[in-house]
Structures are given as structure tokens and as C-alpha cells.
Amino acid sequence: MxxxxxxxxxxxxxxxxxxxxxxxxxxxxxxWDSMPCRVERNVDVILQLLADSGARATFFTLGxxxxxxxxxxxxxxxxxxxxxxHGYAHHRASDQSPEEFLDDVRHAKSVLEDLSxxxxxxxxxxxxxxxxxxxxxxxxxxxxxxxxxxxVYPVKHDHYGMPDAPRFAYAAREGLLEIPMTxxxxxxxxxxxxxxxxxxxxxxxxSKWLINRVNTIDRQPALFYFHPWEVDPEQPRVHGSKGRTxxxxxxxxxxxxxxxxxxxxxxxxxRVDRVFPGAR
Ligand SMILES: [Zn+2]
Numbered sequence: 001m002x003x004x005x006x007x008x009x010x011x012x013x014x015x016x017x018x019x020x021x022x023x024x025x026x027x028x029x030x031x032w033d034s035m036p037c038r039v040e041r042n043v044d045v046i047l048q049l050l051a052d053s054g055a056r057a058t059f060f061t062l063g064x065x066x067x068x069x070x071x072x073x074x075x076x077x078x079x080x081x082x083x084x085x086h087g088y089a090h091h092r093a094s095d096q097s098p099e100e101f102l103d104d105v106r107h108a109k110s111v112l113e114d115l116s117x118x119x120x121x122x123x124x125x126x127x128x129x130x131x132x133x134x135x136x137x138x139x140x141x142x143x144x145x146x147x148x149x150x151x152v153y154p155v156k157h158d159h160y161g162m163p164d165a166p167r168f169a170y171a172a173r174e175g176l177l178e179i180p181m182t183x184x185x186x187x188x189x190x191x192x193x194x195x196x197x198x199x200x201x202x203x204x205x206x207s208k209w210l211i212n213r214v215n216t217i218d219r220q221p222a223l224f225y226f227h228p229w230e231v232d233p234e235q236p237r238v239h240g241s242k243g244r245t246x247x248x249x250x251x252x253x254x255x256x257x258x259x260x261x262x263x264x265x266x267x268x269x270x271r272v273d274r275v276f277p278g279a280r
Pocket of ligand 1: 013015020021086090125126127
């Protein structure tokens with residue numbers, strides 16, 4: 001199949017396997033410092049994949065990770081990629097007061113900017129945790145100096161989602177663009193088409209078909225996301241995780257890297273701030 005002419009945006013949420021929201025009941029923040037970290041090794045795997053294909057991406061990075069592994073931040077910037085913020089310690093926006101949230105997004109931004117020497121314009125909320133209940137978060141992001149957010153998933157999901165939100169980039173506030181996670185419209189509802197767990201769960205051909213559908217029917221660039229721990233089948237198992245959490249986290253980890261290679265070959269990818277005018 002011929003490549004579509006549209007350039008899509010590739011994003012990576014830089015956090016370690018034990019920082020995932022669904023693992024929070026099993027690993028508290030006070031334990032983070034004693035966990036064996038895999039994030040540096042995994043980001044290096046991703047940087048190599050991107051270098052091999054010539055693609056650029058946006059890395060929404062936790063301030064906590066950046067402080068402990070400043071080499072990651074430097075290598076992301078040196079590779080020509082965009083550094084974005086994923087907050088400091090992976091608190092969901094919806095679990096914070098406006099004051100706490102503002103502190104968190106400011107702190108993360110300054111840590112990332114100090115380490116990289118470059119301005120950070122983009123923010124992604126942990127677990128897409130901006131919805132109709134906390135739209136004040138957009139005011140905080142604007143106040144903290146961000147130019148765009150990619151924090152809304154216009155789907156119904158058990159952990160997140162704002163199904164009635166616009167499906168494509170819109171001005172959440174004057175001077176702040178919201179670039180929602182990509183969905184496709186079918187059977188009168190929005191279905192997720194932006195990667196994450198679905199990329200591992202479904203056959204690759206399905207992801208490819210969904211992105212093509214958005215590019216050709218909606219004529220919009222897709223926004224795709226994944227995590228460093230998803231390219232790491234050898235990661236230590238978190239004790240206590242079970243049921244749906246365990247299934248979602250560990251399914252098909254060995255398939256991510258070969259699938260990403262195909263995804264990088266089948267579409268053109270670039271950083272968010274280059275794909276979406278108004279994001280910088
Ligand atoms: Zn996250």
C-alpha cells in the first residue's frame with residue numbers, strides 16, 4: 001500500500017513500568033526509588049528504532065525520570081526529537097486540586113527545560129485525565145506557559161475519556177491547543193485509534209487500517225502513543241497485579257518492537273510541534 005501523504009505525530013510517554021497508573025495500588029511513590037529501573041535502557045531502544053527509520057517523535061517525559069536519568073533528556077534532544085512534559089510524578093490531573101496541578105506542571109516544565117536547555121511547549125496528562133470535570137486544568141497549563149496539551153481521549157473507557165470532546169485539534173483556550181488522542185468514527189461512536197494497549201492487543205493490520213482511515217476519510221494526521229516499558233518483555237513483574245491490569249500490561253510485549261518497525265515503515269512520522277500548526 002502506498003504511504004499516505006499526511007505526516008502523523010508519534011508520541012512516547014516516558015515513565016517506567018512501575019509508574020503506570022494501573023500499578024499504583026501495588027507500587028507506592030515512596031517505593032519508586034528502590035525499584036529496578038528499566039526506562040533508560042528502553043528509551044535507548046526506541047531512540048535506535050527512530051534513528052533507523054529517520055522518524056522524529058515527541059517524548060512526554062516525567063520530571064521524576066528526567067532528574068534521575070538526565071542522559072535520557074540529552075539523547076532525546078540530540079536526536080532531534082521534541083521534549084514534552086508528562087508532569088512530575090504521574091499524578092492524574094483529576095486527583096489534584098488546581099493549585100497542586102499547577103505546581104506539578106510548573107515543576108516538571110522547569111526540570112525538563114533546565115536539563116535540556118530548550119523550551120518545553122507540550123504537556124500530556126497521566127492517563128488522559130482531563131475531562132469535563134476538571135477543565136480548569138487548561139487554565140493552569142496556560143498559566144504555566146505551555147502552548148499545547150494532548151490530554152483528552154474522546155472515548156468511553158473505564159479509566160478515562162471525554163466521549164463528546166472534539167476529535168481533532170482545537171483551541172482549548174486562547175493560546176492553548178488541545179490535540180486529542182486519535183479516534184475513528186464507527187457505529188456512531190468513537191473508537192480508539194491512537195495506539196496504547198490496543199496496539200498490542202489487536203493484530204498490526206488493524207492499527208494500520210485505523211490510521212489510514214483517519215488519514216483518508218477524516219483527512220487528518222493521526223496522533224499515536226506508546227510507552228518505553230512496552231518494548232521490554234524482560235521487565236520485572238509487579239507483584240500483586242492481576243486480572244485486567246495484568247492482562248493489559250503484559251500482553252504481547254514481545255510484539256511491540258517488530259510492530260513499531262512496521263508502523264515506522266508504513267507511515268511518515270514527526271514531532272507533535274511540527275505536525276500541528278499552532279503547537280509552538
Ligand atoms: Zn503516563
